[in-house]
Amino acid sequence: MSQGQQIxxxxxxxxxxxxxxxxxxSELEHLTSSFQSLRTTQAKFRDCLKSISIGLNPKTADKPLLVPLTSSLYVPGTLASSTHVLVDVGTGFFIEKSTTDATDFYTRKVADLEGSLKELEQILQSKAQNVRVVEEVLRTKVTTGPQSQEAR
Structure with a gap:
């Protein structure tokens, strides 16, 4: 039925x-989970953009700051460069980029995810509509089932 067959x-x-x-x-639950995961990833990329635009400037170059090692463990550090950052490009690989290039990279990622989220949202709405239609037909069959047997 997932091949586009109509029944x-x-x-x-x-x-x-x-x-x-x-x-x-089951499909709807999986798609919803994927949607939430993409939304979370997009929020992380937006946080990266915010960190680059707000946190990196010549004034912060020599000031002490706290570096997160985990979500609840921070260590003191200083900013090595206010013009270059390490960008996580996936699977544990990091590339040093200028702040401008990093901003462009994350802006593209956010835009790509926005497109994917819109497509996925349409699919989710379609699947939810399919579930409602099946529920309605099922409800009709269940309520009329005993009546049709009594008529025999």
Whole structure:
């Protein structure tokens, strides 16, 4: 069904509809999780942009600062350069870039993620609509099921 096949829902049995609903719910949960993960990543990239624009200037070059080692452990340090930063490009690789290049890099990443998030949001809405339709057909079949058997 994920290959784009169209099925007349009213021709399916209650058991098949339940199975289809379970599958759609699972897909919806996975897509929602992916959406949240992308949103979190985008927020981290925005934080990087903010850190570059606010935290790096000639005034902060020799001032002491706290460097995070973990989310709750910081050590004292000083800024080595206010014109160059190390950029995490993925899988543990870091590249030294000028602040301008780093800003461009993170701006592109945020824009790319925004496009992906919009596409994923449309897919999520479509899947949610599919779940609602299947639920409605299932509800109709369940409520009319005993009545149709009594008529026999």
């Amino acid at each position: 007349e829902l009213t021709s399916l049995s209650v058991q098949q509809l339940s199975q289809l609903k379970k599958q759609l719910d």
